Amino acid sequence: xxxxxxxxxxxxxxxxxxxxxxxxxxxxxxxxxxxxxxxxxxxxxxxxxxxxxxxxxxxxxxxxxxxxxxxxxxxxxxxxxxxxxxxxxxxxxxxxxxxxxxxxxxxxxxxxxxxxxxxxxxxxxxxxxxxxxxxxxxxxxxxxxxxxxxxxxxxxxxxxxxxxxxxxxxxxxxxxxxxxxxxxxxxxxxxxxxxxxxxxxxxxxxxxxxxxxxxxxxxxxxxxxxxxxxxxxxxxxxxxxxxxxxxxxxxxxxxxxxxxxxxxxxxxxxxxxxxxxxxxxxxxxxxxxxxxxxxxxxxxxxxxxxxxxxxxxxxxxxxxxxxxxxxxxxxxxxxxxxxxxxxxxxxxxxxxxxxxxxxxxxxxxxxxxxxxxxxxxxxxxxxxxxxxxxxxxxxxxxxxxxxxxxxxxxxxxxxxxxxxxxxxxxxxxxxxxxxxxxxxxxxxxxxxxxxxxxxxxxxxxxxxxxxxxxxxxxxxxxxxxxxxxxxxxxxxxxxxxxxxxxxxxxxxxxxxxxxxxxxxxxxxxxxxxxxxxxxxxxxxxxxxxxxxxxxxxxxxxxxxxxxxxxxxxxxxxxxxxxxxxxxxxxxxxxxxxxxxxxxxxxxxxxxxxxxxxxxxxxxxxxxxxxxxxxxxxxxxxxxxxxx
Amino acid sequence: xxxxxxxxxxxxxxxxxxxxxxxxxxxxxxxxxxxxxxxxxxxxxxxxxxxxxxxxxxxxxxxxxxxxxxxxxxxxxxxxxxxxxxxxxxxxxxxxxxxxxxxxxxxxxxxxxxxxxxxxxxxxxxxxxxxxxxxxxxxxxxxxxxxxxxxxxxxxxxxxxxxxxxxxxxxxxxxxxxxxxxxxxxxxxxxxxxxxxxxxxxxxxxxxxxxxxxxxxxxxxxxxxxxxxxxxxxxxxxxxxxxxxxxxxxxxxxxxxxxxxxxxxxxxxxxxxxxxxxxxxxxxxxxxxxxxxxxxxxxxxxxxxxxxxxxxxxxxxxxxxxxxxx
Numbered sequence: 001x002x003x004x005x006x007x008x009x010x011x012x013x014x015x016x017x018x019x020x021x022x023x024x025x026x027x028x029x030x031x032x033x034x035x036x037x038x039x040x041x042x043x044x045x046x047x048x049x050x051x052x053x054x055x056x057x058x059x060x061x062x063x064x065x066x067x068x069x070x071x072x073x074x075x076x077x078x079x080x081x082x083x084x085x086x087x088x089x090x091x092x093x094x095x096x097x098x099x100x101x102x103x104x105x106x107x108x109x110x111x112x113x114x115x116x117x118x119x120x121x122x123x124x125x126x127x128x129x130x131x132x133x134x135x136x137x138x139x140x141x142x143x144x145x146x147x148x149x150x151x152x153x154x155x156x157x158x159x160x161x162x163x164x165x166x167x168x169x170x171x172x173x174x175x176x177x178x179x180x181x182x183x184x185x186x187x188x189x190x191x192x193x194x195x196x197x198x199x200x201x202x203x204x205x206x207x208x209x210x211x212x213x214x215x216x217x218x219x220x221x222x223x224x225x226x227x228x229x230x231x232x233x234x235x236x237x238x239x240x241x242x243x244x245x246x247x248x249x250x251x252x253x254x255x256x257x258x259x260x261x262x263x264x265x266x267x268x269x270x271x272x273x274x275x276x277x278x279x280x281x282x283x284x285x286x287x288x289x290x291x292x293x294x295x296x297x298x299x300x301x302x303x304x305x306x307x308x309x310x311x312x313x314x315x316x317x318x319x320x321x322x323x324x325x326x327x328x329x330x331x332x333x334x335x336x337x338x339x340x341x342x343x344x345x346x347x348x349x350x351x352x353x354x355x356x357x358x359x360x361x362x363x364x365x366x367x368x369x370x371x372x373x374x375x376x377x378x379x380x381x382x383x384x385x386x387x388x389x390x391x392x393x394x395x396x397x398x399x400x401x402x403x404x405x406x407x408x409x410x411x412x413x414x415x416x417x418x419x420x421x422x423x424x425x426x427x428x429x430x431x432x433x434x435x436x437x438x439x440x441x442x443x444x445x446x447x448x449x450x451x452x453x454x455x456x457x458x459x460x461x462x463x464x465x466x467x468x469x470x471x472x473x474x475x476x477x478x479x480x481x482x483x484x485x486x487x488x489x490x491x492x493x494x495x496x497x498x499x500x501x502x503x504x505x506x507x508x509x510x511x512x513x514x515x516x517x518x519x520x521x522x523x524x525x526x527x528x529x530x531x532x533x534x535x536x537x538x539x540x541x542x543x544x545x546x547x548x549x550x551x552x553x554x555x556x557x558x559x560x561x562x563x564x565x566x567x568x569x570x571x572x573x574x575x576x577x578x579x580x581x582x583x584x585x586x587x588x589x590x591x592x593x594x595x596x597x598x599x600x601x602x603x604x605x606x607x608x609x610x611x612x613x614x615x616x617x618x619x620x621x622x623x624x625x626x627x628x629x630x631x632x633x634x635x636x637x638x639x640x641x642x643x
Numbered sequence: 644x645x646x647x648x649x650x651x652x653x654x655x656x657x658x659x660x661x662x663x664x665x666x667x668x669x670x671x672x673x674x675x676x677x678x679x680x681x682x683x684x685x686x687x688x689x690x691x692x693x694x695x696x697x698x699x700x701x702x703x704x705x706x707x708x709x710x711x712x713x714x715x716x717x718x719x720x721x722x723x724x725x726x727x728x729x730x731x732x733x734x735x736x737x738x739x740x741x742x743x744x745x746x747x748x749x750x751x752x753x754x755x756x757x758x759x760x761x762x763x764x765x766x767x768x769x770x771x772x773x774x775x776x777x778x779x780x781x782x783x784x785x786x787x788x789x790x791x792x793x794x795x796x797x798x799x800x801x802x803x804x805x806x807x808x809x810x811x812x813x814x815x816x817x818x819x820x821x822x823x824x825x826x827x828x829x830x831x832x833x834x835x836x837x838x839x840x841x842x843x844x845x846x847x848x849x850x851x852x853x854x855x856x857x858x859x860x861x862x863x864x865x866x867x868x869x870x871x872x873x874x875x876x877x878x879x880x881x882x883x884x885x886x887x888x889x890x891x892x893x894x895x896x897x898x899x900x901x902x903x904x905x906x907x908x909x910x911x912x913x914x915x916x917x918x919x920x921x922x923x924x925x926x927x928x929x930x931x932x933x934x935x936x937x938x939x940x941x942x943x944x945x946x947x948x949x950x951x952x953x954x955x956x957x958x959x960x961x962x963x964x965x966x967x968x969x
Contacts, residue, residue, distance in 0.1 A: 062736075192730055197739045278724040287725060291698040292942055293848040365945065380857050391806035501849040506815060506841030507807050585842040587807065593819065596842055600820030602729050602751050 021420040025413050032409040033401050040406035041444070046607060048441025054606030061193050071194075078204075079195045082146070086199035089142040090280075096349055098134060098356045102126065103345010105311075111338040113318025118341070124311035129356035131300040132363065133282060137308065140281030143199065143274070144267045144308075147206035151263050155211045159218025159259065160244070163252075169219060176212035181574065181619040183581040184209060184273045185595045186612020189605060192277055202279030210266040214259045221255030222248050257320030261313060265490070268309045272492040276599070286494050295372045295498050296365030302495035309490040310483075376502040383503040394455050395508055402447040407438055410447075418625045426624035433621035442591065442614045449580055449590035450618060452508050456515040456576045461569055464520050468527025468568075469553065478528065485521035493518060493582050501586055511583025511592070519575035523568040530564025531557045570626045577619045591615050691720045692913070692920050693741045695731035698818075699844060701868050704937035705744045705769060707952035709927055712963055715956075717919050728820055732756050732908075735763040741913040742766075742924055745905050747773055748822050757908075764914055766907040766921070770928035773903035775822065775866045777814070780854045781876035783861075793832055793882050800835040802860040808837040815863040816840045817847045824896040825864060828882065831897040836862070851875050868931040870938045922968035929962065 064071065093101060102125050109121035128137040162169045184205055195201035225248045233243045249256075275283025282301040289298025402410065411434055418427035437446045471478035493514045504510040534557050542556045558565070584592025591611045598608010692713055694706050710721040724731075724740060732752045734740030746765075756763045779790060789795045796812070803812030814836045816825055825838045841847055847863055848871060854861035855875045865877065882899035889898040907924055914921055933955070940951035956963060 189730070192733055196737045197724060197726065197730065197734050275725065276727065277730060278726050284725045287698065288703075290843065290845050292700055293845045293852075294942075376853070377856055380853065388806050396806070396809070498845055498849065501846055502853055505805065505807075505850060505853075506839065506846035507805070509806070586846055587839065587841050589807075589840070593840060593842055597819035600727055600729055600818065602755070604819075 022417060025416045025420075029405070029409065029413045030401075033405045036406050036409065037404045040408060041404050042407050042438055044444040045441060046604070048607075048610075050440050050610050051604070051606035054609045055603070058190075058193065058605050075194050079200045082150070082195070082200040082203045083198070085150070086142060086146045086203060089145050090139060093138045093142050096346070097352065098129060098349075099352050100346045100349030101138070103348065104342045105315075106345065107338040107340075107342030109311075109315050109318075110341060111319075111335070112315050113321075117314055117318045120314055121311055124307045127307055128304050130360055130362050131304055132361040133285065133300050133304045134356040136280075136282045136285055136301065137304050140268075140271050140283070140305070141308065143202060143206065143271065143279060143281055144264060144312075146199070147203045147210055147267050147270075148260070148263050150203065151207040151211040151214055151267070152260060154207075155214035155263070156218055156256070156259070159215040160222050160249070162215060162219035163222025163248075164244070172215065172219075176215060177620060178616050179208050179212045181577060181616045183578070183592075183595050183612050183615050184270060185276075185581045185584075185599050186609055186615070188273070188277050189599055190609070197278050199280060201277055202274040205274050205277070206267050206270040206279075209270050210263040213266055214263040217259035217262060218252070218256055221252035221259070224255070225251045254320050257316060261316040261320070264312050264316065265309060268305060268312075268490065269492075271305060272494060283492075286492055290494050290498065293498060294365075294369065295495065296367075296369035298495050298498075299368050300364060302491050305492060306487050306490045310486055313486075372499050372502075376499060379503060384505075387504045387507060387509040390455070390509055390512075391507070395451060398454065399448055399451040402451055403444050407443060411435065414621075414625075421625055422627060426627060430621045430624040433617040433624075436617050437614055440610050440614055440617075442594070442611060445590045445594055445611065446614055446618055449588075449592065449615070452511055452515075452583065452588055452590065453573065453576050453580070453618070453622070456512040456519065456579075457569065457572045459512065460516045460519040460523055460572045460576065463516065464523025464568060464572070465527055465565070467520070468524045469531060469558075471524065471528045472531035472557075481524070485524060488517050489521045493579065494585075497582070497586055506587030508583070508588050510586040511579065511588030514582060514586070515576040515579040518579050519572045522571045522575060526564050526568035526571065527561065530561030530568075533564070534560045566626065570623060573622045573626060574619060577615060577622075580615055591618070690718065691722060692917070693722045693724060693734075693739060695734060695740045695743050696723050696725045697728055697731060697743070697745070698725070700870055700938045700942050701771075701934050702745045703948050704934050704941060704951065705771075705927075705929075707941075707948035708929075708937060708955060708963075709742075709744055709924060711949065711952040711956055712923060712966070713920055716963075716967060717923065719920050728752070732763070735908075735910040736760060738910070738912065741910050741917065743908040744924070744927075745769055745771065746908045747905060748903050753908075762911050763908050764911060766909045766914070766925045768928060769905045769907055771868055771905045771931050771934055773866060773868070773905045775864065775900040775903070777862060777880040777882065778851075778865045778877040779860075779862055779880060780851070781878050782855065782858060784878035791878050791880050793834070793880055796862070796880070797833075797835045799860075803836070803862050805839070807839045811835050811837040812862065813837060813839050815847065815850055815861065817864055818843050821864070823864060824890060824893060824900070827894055827896045831895065832882070851877070868934050868938075870935060870942045873935065873939050874943065919968045923966055926966040926968070928966075933959070933962070 096104060102122060105125055106118045106121045110118040128134055158172075162172055187208070188201075188205060191201040191205050195204050229247055229251065230243055233247045234240075238246065271279065271281060272283040272286050275281070275287045278284075282304055285301035286298040289295070289301070411431060414434055415427055415431045418430040437443055467481065471481055496517065497510065497514055500510045500513050504513060538556060538560070539552065542552050547555065580588070580590070580592040581595045582592070584590070584594070584596040591614050594604075594611035595608045595615070597604045598606070598611065692710075694710060696703060696706055706723065710723065713719040713721050724734070726734065726740070728743075728746075728749060729752070731740050731743050732749070732755075735756055753765075757765070777793075784791050787799060790799055800812035803814075804810070805813045807813060812835060814825060814829060814834075816823055816838055817840075819840065819842065828834075829836050829838055841850070847865060850861055850863060851865070851871060852875060853859060862880070865871070871877070883897060885899045885901045887901075890896045890901065907927065909917070909921065909924060917924075937951045937955045940946045940954060941948050944951075946954070
């Protein structure tokens with residue numbers, strides 16, 4: 001890269017090479033650590049003032065639940081109605097019986113995407129029954145439908161509004177950030193405090209997580225509708241309302257379908273955690289499997305969640321795409337077979353028993369457990385070696401450095417790095433977040449978590465680059481890899497954490513393992529996309545100039561996909577942070593453990609909640625440091641712009 | 644636009660206030676519900692008992708047997724709700740939980756919900772004795788016979804070093820919700836160890852199984868009754884003996900854990916109006932062996948909780964007959 005710069009920018013002495021700043025910061029930091037270690041460090045205190053303040057707030061809610069008007073006329077009603085809404089969904093889905101539900105779903109699949117999707121629907125949902133988790137799946141489906149319905153009822157109008165008003169957009173962005181990065185664990189206990197145990201609070205917890213993405217995508221869709229179309233409409237005398245209804249919404253329709261799709265995916269990923277407050281469905285099987293340390297017990301539920309995610313994803317995406325093609329085929333051609341399938345299912349439901357036939361159920365628990373036991377005993381030496389090397393070479397020194405260096409030196413280094421990477425404004429935001437961590441009394445644990453996140457993101461990036469590049473070069477590899485990535489993203493992490501626990505022990509490494517599995521898929525997708533996006537003419541030009549494939553990758557494709565790769569790093573960080581709390585359950589320590597403790601110990605409620613806030617701050621901080629990197633013009637992009 | 648919206652909200656609020664007087668959440672003690680969540684606050688009179696299921700198999704075994712008797716012999720409907728301890732206790736107040744069938748101490752929660760809020764009360768012992776302690780795998784006790792005395796632990800601290808404990812030995816703890824004095828014990832007994840918290844029961848179970856199979860050293864926090872003892876041979880490490888009150892100040896504890904009498908906790912409302920169901924819960928009492936038998940069937944013999952409970956009930960008629968209300 002630097003060679004290329006030197007040949008083009010002749011006045012090379014203008015400014016020092018880009019790597020000078022980070023290296024200098026690194027040197028200062030290490031020197032500071034070696035000389036000042038142990039001074040001005042901020043050790044952890046379980047009874048810091050912010051924690052106690054949150055405890056007091058909790059006690060207030062506890063005492064005023066039935067007197068305060070906010071509860072009497074607000075929260076308590078929401079609780080009642082959400083409960084009823086869930087009950088209604090559950091009742092309808094169960095009333096359909098399994099043949100009816102499969103029939104209706106397949107009819108919808110047909111309507112959305114023809115026989116392929118319909119077939120996927122039959123296969124997928126029958127598999128749920130064969131796995132022996134039919135009833136739990138139906139409950140999960142009811143919970144997902146309830147929360148997505150509410151999320152959309154609130155999210156779509158808000159998104160449309162945000163798409164038309166820049167001011168609302170600016171106001172919403174930080175709120176949505178918090179909703180998405182705040183670990184769910186941290187607000188599960190408050191959920192119970194406000195909405196009680198069971199479906200209502202599970203619905204609220206799920207929709208808090210699912211709504212931001214619906215709002216964001218909708219806003220983006222409305223915003224993107226071409227301004228000329230809007231101008232044309234208003235110059236023809238349309239009111240704002242008419243413009244919205246007749247121009248903006250129809251043109252944004254496909255993207256809004258994507259919003260629905262993403263809301264469903266987010267909701268599905270919450271199913272397991274919501275089970276901790278007695279959300280009905282597949283999640284409870286997984287939690288029970290965890291307490292029994294039994295992979296075979298929870299794997300069917302895990303696979304069921306993956307299948308449900310894939311089927312719902314394909315159906316909603318097909319529906320989005322079909323809208324564009326609508327009108328090309330006569331409506332009856334689609335509605336008649338779809339209706340016929342649904343009716344056939346309903347008739348079958350009347351004839352067959354509603355419960356899934358026991359004889360068709362395949363018990364996979366025992367063989368799975370045997371396989372897991374075999375892996376646990378034969379891979380142990382290798383995995384322990386990997387864990388020990390990573391811990392001694394990377395984790396321990398880094399964590400030791402971050403926790404025992406004076407806090408002001410860490411802050412100064414962060415400010416310098418962020419300024420260099422993203423400019424003054426993001427740097428100041430990042431600094432503010434870091435200082436807030438100290439004020440909240442969670443400096444030491446935040447630094448421990450930062451260590452895990454940094455190592456996990458590095459591993460995920462290396463792995464993601466390798467897989468992404470390979471996939472970009474070979475269609476076959478990409479096709480094989482895609483369903484695996486889907487599974488890695490939707491399979492509840494607790495399922496694969498159990499074997500990981502046996503292989504790596506209750507260590508930070510186990511948490512890193514889980515984070516990497518979760519963060520790699522988006523990194524791979526972004527990298528693959530970025531490299532594919534490099535224009536074929538550029539590639540051809542390089543090849544005809546005599547580049548080898550390796551040179552092509554190194555000198556042309558990777559530099560040109562820089563934006564996508566940096567975005568991948570940014571996404572990797574967000575995904576890793578989402579795993580911090582789950583890591584707390586398997587020995588990661590740090591903030592994740594604080595959050596888990598807050599959920600389980602009455603007196604530590606405040607600490608858990610504040611640790612959740614700290615996770616958000618850490619997320620915003622890392623985002624601000626990395627986000628600037630892809631906006632800031634690199635030498636390459638400058639050159640291309642001027643060319 | 645804004646004003647219209649506000650007016651709408653106010654009007655709606657007034658209407659709600661006018662017709663309902665607000666939605667009050669049933670607190671068991673002061674139940675004047677205008678609008679109640681369906682299924683919650685379930686009056687036991689209607690024949691539904693809400694049993695919290697805390698996340699360990701022994702608990703599940705006890706709950707399964709009680710649930711089986713309630714439905715099969717007394718005709719009640721049982722709702723099982725999977726919850727952690729802290730959340731389950733909160734459920735007494737909102738009327739969503741009637742019974743916790745196995746409570747391990749939790750003096751802070753007892754103080755809050757039994758003494759202060761008066762929404763719950765103890766329904767007597769389950770007959771199970773809970774003993775918390777420090778354990779090593781049996782092979783270690785065979786190889787180093789004096790390791791089972793805490794005084795010799797420092798001698799072996801090097802064996803227990805892991806990537807998480809640095810230059811000290813590792814003492815592995817479990818779920819953060821557990822009752823533990825381990826930090827204080829390590830400090831007050833001047834042990835060269837670091838408490839590493841696994842974060843879940845699964846972390847303990849997987850570590851213990853591997854410690855036996857791979858012959859890896861492990862010192863960890865564990866408890867009886869537990870089915871793990873049927874699967875992995877463990878030896879308990881002797882700490883300075885427990886005397887009454889030696890654990891009064893959590894920071895100064897330097898003695899072993901006392902034997903806990905595990906008890907059942909029920910909501911005040913269930914105690915008042917639960918009728919036969921409450922009688923059964925109150926009378927219930929069995930031994931650690933009974934619980935382990937059921938738990939082992941669930942854990943290691945691939946039975947569902949219901950099947951395991953049914954099997955035990957079929958084989959132990961005399962025991963459960965004594966619990967049925969006269």
